[in-house]
Amino acid sequence: MPRARIPSRRRPRASAVAATLLMTAAALGALGTGPAAADSVSLPLVRSALAEDELCASVSSKKATAEPWTLGALGMSRARPLSQGSGTTVAVVDTGVAEGAPALSGRVTALGTAGEDCVGHGTFVAGLIAAKPGDDGGPAGLAPQARILAVRGTGERGETSVDQVADGIRQAADEGAAVIYVAAALADGKAQLTDAVAYASGKDALVVAPVAPDALPRNAEPAPWYWPASAPGALAVMDYGPDGGRPADAPLVGGADLAAPGDSVVSIGPKGSGHFIGSGASFAAAHVAGAAALVRARYPELKAAEVSRRLTEAAYPAAPPRLDPYAALTTVLTDAKGATPRPEPAVVPAPPAAEPRTRALVVAAAGAGLLLLVAAGAVVIPRGRARNWRPAGS
Incomplete structure (x- = not known):
């Protein structure tokens, strides 16, 4: 069944984003994390698509040296000793993932031309999932020992279609990915994308996708729901920011299974060791994909549906529940939701x-x-x- 109707979700233009980030920096500075905020606010913005006349993403000359707020919010200092995603493969169906990105060196396998990333979004997302920590600190992925399978889900400049996304999901499943991250949130293609998610589920792969696009074209009306996030078997993810809320111009989104950090997020670019910053549900979904890799590495016997259940039932109670990687790695779940373990019957000796x-x-x-x-x-x-x-x- 389709998910609940999703209200309007509008994103500010670049100037508005910059103003928002400045306010975020001031707020974080008041909380004692001023250096991280100061580093973040000066970083260039990552894009999800480029116009025909725009150049490919350039090298960022800025580096964030403080740990991003996202890792603290997710309690990664407690989760990392338990799992780092070793032995798992996360497919990134997006604009591509640069095979030469230093933080992902030696851990990217690309299908076709997906090893090149002109836009930078796919590499940014892969960094949130699996980037190794830098020697001088800064951002790191949730699963720094996981492998990345780069699958092209867009054209070279980030334009996408239902066929491209559906084919990308199927290719990732055929390649044996344990987790399939999809950046796209499409207003149409329900049947095709639902079939693609079902195909991936049949291959024991967990599909994770944003519940809505990061941005809508100017004057565009939001769709009632978006795909593939709304397909049965997929994990639909909503974003939140450093203060625990969402931008004032982004009304509450319904139909999300989980919420994760997605606003004012810092990660890597396709070239060099500099960093970028971005906001949107697509980045929140990347954090959930990274957490799914942690769970699959720690509990390799679990099926995709069981991993999804562990992530959602162990999450911090809210509306929607908030991702908690440590709890997902340690919580003991009962066989029936809400049930308590039944003691073994007493045996009276003869x-x-x-x-x-x-x-x-x-x-x-x-x-x-x-x-x-x-x-x-x-x-x-x-x-x-x-x-x-x-x-x-x-």
């Missing part, structure tokens, strides 16, 4: 057999009688010897 018990009583009585005889002898015999065994009074 009464002992009568014959062995009787024999034991006889032996005990004989032993007691023997002890009495010995005690009596110890008293009588010395007295008899003292009278030379004559009767008393003789």
